Amino acid sequence: MPHIVKSYDIELGRLEDGIARMGGLAESQLASALDALESRDSELAGRIMRSDAEVDSCEAFVNEQTIKVLALRAPVADDLRTVVGALKIAGEIERIADLAANAAKRSLVLNQLPPVAPMRSLVRLGRLALAMVKEVLDAYLGHDAERALALRDRDQELDDVYSALFREILTYMMEDPRTITPCTHLMFIAKNFERIGDHATNVAELTHFRVTGKAVTEQRTKKDVSSFIGAEPPTD
Amino acid sequence: MPHIVKSYDIELGRLEDGIARMGGLAESQLASALDALESRDSELAGRIMRSDAEVDSCEAFVNEQTIKVLALRAPVADDLRTVVGALKIAGEIERIADLAANAAKRSLVLNQLPPVAPMRSLVRLGRLALAMVKEVLDAYLGHDAERALALRDRDQELDDVYSALFREILTYMMEDPRTITPCTHLMFIAKNFERIGDHATNVAELTHFRVTGKAVTEQRTKKDVSSFIGAEPPTD
Numbered sequence: 001m002p003h004i005v006k007s008y009d010i011e012l013g014r015l016e017d018g019i020a021r022m023g024g025l026a027e028s029q030l031a032s033a034l035d036a037l038e039s040r041d042s043e044l045a046g047r048i049m050r051s052d053a054e055v056d057s058c059e060a061f062v063n064e065q066t067i068k069v070l071a072l073r074a075p076v077a078d079d080l081r082t083v084v085g086a087l088k089i090a091g092e093i094e095r096i097a098d099l100a101a102n103a104a105k106r107s108l109v110l111n112q113l114p115p116v117a118p119m120r121s122l123v124r125l126g127r128l129a130l131a132m133v134k135e136v137l138d139a140y141l142g143h144d145a146e147r148a149l150a151l152r153d154r155d156q157e158l159d160d161v162y163s164a165l166f167r168e169i170l171t172y173m174m175e176d177p178r179t180i181t182p183c184t185h186l187m188f189i190a191k192n193f194e195r196i197g198d199h200a201t202n203v204a205e206l207t208h209f210r211v212t213g214k215a216v217t218e219q220r221t222k223k224d225v226s227s228f229i230g231a232e233p234p235t236d
Numbered sequence: 237m238p239h240i241v242k243s244y245d246i247e248l249g250r251l252e253d254g255i256a257r258m259g260g261l262a263e264s265q266l267a268s269a270l271d272a273l274e275s276r277d278s279e280l281a282g283r284i285m286r287s288d289a290e291v292d293s294c295e296a297f298v299n300e301q302t303i304k305v306l307a308l309r310a311p312v313a314d315d316l317r318t319v320v321g322a323l324k325i326a327g328e329i330e331r332i333a334d335l336a337a338n339a340a341k342r343s344l345v346l347n348q349l350p351p352v353a354p355m356r357s358l359v360r361l362g363r364l365a366l367a368m369v370k371e372v373l374d375a376y377l378g379h380d381a382e383r384a385l386a387l388r389d390r391d392q393e394l395d396d397v398y399s400a401l402f403r404e405i406l407t408y409m410m411e412d413p414r415t416i417t418p419c420t421h422l423m424f425i426a427k428n429f430e431r432i433g434d435h436a437t438n439v440a441e442l443t444h445f446r447v448t449g450k451a452v453t454e455q456r457t458k459k460d461v462s463s464f465i466g467a468e469p470p471t472d
Binding site for chain 1: 323
């Protein structure tokens with residue numbers, strides 16, 4: 001909807017730019033974390049951990065900009081959705097960057113221990129999560145509700161791969177208890193990637209709401225069964 | 237600040253009631269999850285998992301109420317802070333309830349496996365997290381910025397206890413590899429409690445901002461060293 005007040009559009013644009021920049025940083029943090037894991041590059045991992053502050057200051061900018069637009073412009077309807085959505089999306093992206101930084105932090109430990117085989121599957125899982133982050137940022141910036149919603153199926157795929165990896169790591173630890181320490185870190189990194197998929201899906205749902213004005217009502221069917229591993233899942 | 241329009245205060249009050257109700261539910265979910273873990277009560281754990289929907293619908297109410305107040309009243313200054321803060325706090329509380337429900341879900345698996353000793357320490361950790369949740373809700377509802385800020389020290393204590401427990405579980409698994417599966421679930425539940433402490437601290441910082449209008453600038457020193465266990469932490 002075009003506005004009479006032109007500077008208003010500039011402010012909304014600035015908000016969107018803030019999100020785009022945050023998203024780009026988070027995406028690059030995650031891509032670098034995967035490289036650091038794969039190539040056992042502690043120097044790179046250290047850089048990722050230090051650049052987390054940049055994402056935080058980006059989020060602070062989005063928050064301030066949001067409060068400013070709300071206070072000065074009192075937006076309604078579409079614009080109010082955009083502004084409130086930006087605030088929430090910024091929070092989700094901040095968590096994605098945080099989880100990537102934690103994966104980098106754990107890779108520093110892994111580099112001091114002998115390599116373990118499930119690392120290959122872990123990096124594959126991370127690449128699936130990274131593809132979701134890329135996709136949802138494109139959907140958000142392209143105001144594409146359909147494309148955003150399609151992310152939910154990919155999150156299901158990510159959950160399936162995560163559950164399989166969880167079993168793989170568990171088996172590996174049992175077969176060779178000397179791998180317990182590195183494998184534990186692998187499990188937590190895997191969980192980080194699974195959570196990144198959830199946050200990307202949250203951004204997708206917020207994008208859908210922003211574009212269509214309708215909340216996604218159909219409950220997401222959460223099929224991450226890893227919480228049940230080691231026993232039969234309950235039937236209800 | 238008193239308002240001319242009386243119904244405005246009623247709407248802000250409704251928002252605060254929504255948060256209070258959500259907080260009460262999350263607190264009770266966590267308390268029940270600890271009971272279910274301690275007494276190996278699968279029936280109780282199942283109830284906790286089912287009541288998660290109640291927290292979600294509470295959050296939806298807070299979100300709708302926020303949009304309504306923003307659109308109809310265009311609040312500024314203190315009131316704008318209250319409204320935007322409510323939105324964020326609702327998100328934090330929703331995560332606390334989610335993490336409690338996940339602990340309950342994992343307890344169903346643990347009940348099908350032989351008991352493991354570190355469970356006692358795990359429940360102690362959970363009680364520390366529960367005390368933080370109670371405390372921050374009191375600080376929020378009492379508009380008490382000082383009390384809210386004191387939560388940060390307690391989060392440090394929680395992180396220390398978490399790191400010690402992480403080592404305890406790791407040692408236990410290495411000494412008896414048959415306990416790997418239950419111990420893995422214990423680790424993830426411990427991580428959930430540590431995250432609950434983080435979310436409670438976020439609520440504390442949002443409460444401080446709401447009451448004083450000042451963001452907490454001093455960086456929280458995060459001393460959860462568990463990500464480094466198994467190796468020497470880097471010096472920077």
